[in-house]
Amino acid sequence: MGLPPYATLGQRIWYYSFRIICGLIFFFLVAPIVVVMPLSFNAQDFFTFTPEMLRLDPAGYSLKHYEDFFTNPQWQLAMKNSLIIAPLATIISVSLGTLAAIGLSQSHVPFKGPIMAILISPMIVPLIISATGMFFFYAQLGNWMEGTLGLDKGFVGYVKVVLAHAVLGIPFVIITVTATLVGFDRSLTRAAANMGAGPVTTFFRVQMPLILPGVISGGLFAFITSFDEVVVVLFVGSASQKTLPWQMFIGLREQISPTILAVATILVVISIALLATVELLRRRSERLRGMSPG
Template identity: 50%
Template sequence: MALPAHATTGERIWYYVFRVLVAVVFIYLVFPILTIIPLSFNSGEFLHYPLQGVSLRWYHDVVASGQWAAAVKNSLIVGVCSMILATALGTTAAVGINRAKFPGKQLLVALLISPMMIPLVISALALYLFFAKIGLNDTYLGIILAHTILGMPFVLITVSATLQGFDYSLVNAGASLGAAPLPVFFRIVMPLILPGIVSGAMFAFATSLDEVVVVLFIAGPAHRTLPLQMFSGIREHLSPTILAVATMLIVFAGLLMLTLEFLRRRNERLNAAANVAG
């Protein structure tokens, strides 16, 4: 969208004004997150600039404090378990939904992705009341089940998206050559839809790692996850230790994003190659 040579003065002014506008929007988007990172290396206790010196003391604090270490451990347990469950359940269901034709398919899909649309506080309240009856509040199992349900819709959506272009004659070819259904799935279908599965799994893990509302309702003190620890930290006593944790989470987000971008581009490249070949 370069400025043409014959542009009028008005067009020229608008061209630059528009660029400045977009730059301001972009700064609004990225700047606040970036301000956290230097502050987390502050050697003083203040939460504002200028820095009083550079040190790693708050990072040391995260590692040394039992509370934060426990929160990280809890989040990893819950995140990994719910990610595995959500991915397994979501992938198989996506394959089943994609292959079969039946009435009410749209409704079923809408129901299965409803945890994504229903306000979190409603899911949290419903699970809290239900878990109170069956004794699953304040347990790992309860939080894992809750996060499985919240993360599963993302797996369903990403896997369904990769299945859209899937060529089922490959499955028939495998079967006609004598392979049983399970080997066909693991050796033919799975490698082809793997990018979708991996993105879905990452979505599920990120959802669990970022989820506060449900945990706030159903987790006891012994099962505090990282976001819950941060939430009460921000609310009660905002210390620089939280900034160190936040910086780690920003780095994690960056890694997540790069991996997903890589997967997406690989997928696009493969699709383009397949289109040329086909």
């Protein structure tokens, strides 16, 4: 939509001012994230650019906030918890979710509408409401597991948070995997069965490789959901299960320490990596299904 050579002055002005407006909006979208990164290298405990930083003086920059993140036991505990809870929750949501998505994409599913509504509901219901409900129910569940089953308190705490996070990730797995299955050619499974493969072999050798991109991107969504989740973990977990977002939230609500900015930068880098992965998977999946490479 280039500017035609016969455009009037008014059209020219509008054309360029529209570009400028769009540029400003893009700036609004990206600026907060970009601003955080250099600030995390601040040598001072400030949240703003010091004169040294603006002069690009090396003395104004330091890695001390990163050092704090990697040595502070609070942050390390939070990171360890995040790395325990998110993968476990992801495994549960991906395995159960993929199975159910395959079931849902069969041609004759009774009560498909209500079932879909129930499975998607964790994404629809605002987190604060899910957290409130889980707060009441998981406390009782935890008491039951500790009292009747005699399980260790710390272990029960992790079980509660993992279950809560797993259910929050399920809608994403269902949506991405059913979307991949829409383009799945059913004659392939029939062909496999025709050549003597059992349902399990067919699933792992024929169906799985084709829907794998969808499964992985659903898993990434589930992982991010758990890794970035704070409301439910605040309500369901206890201090020994605090995750990175929990620690950041506490830090932000009370006195915010610049270490948060270092953590934020690390998380931005992780999300860029995940975004790139999902984008590559999406293209691969579309190529595999013979659609345009996008």
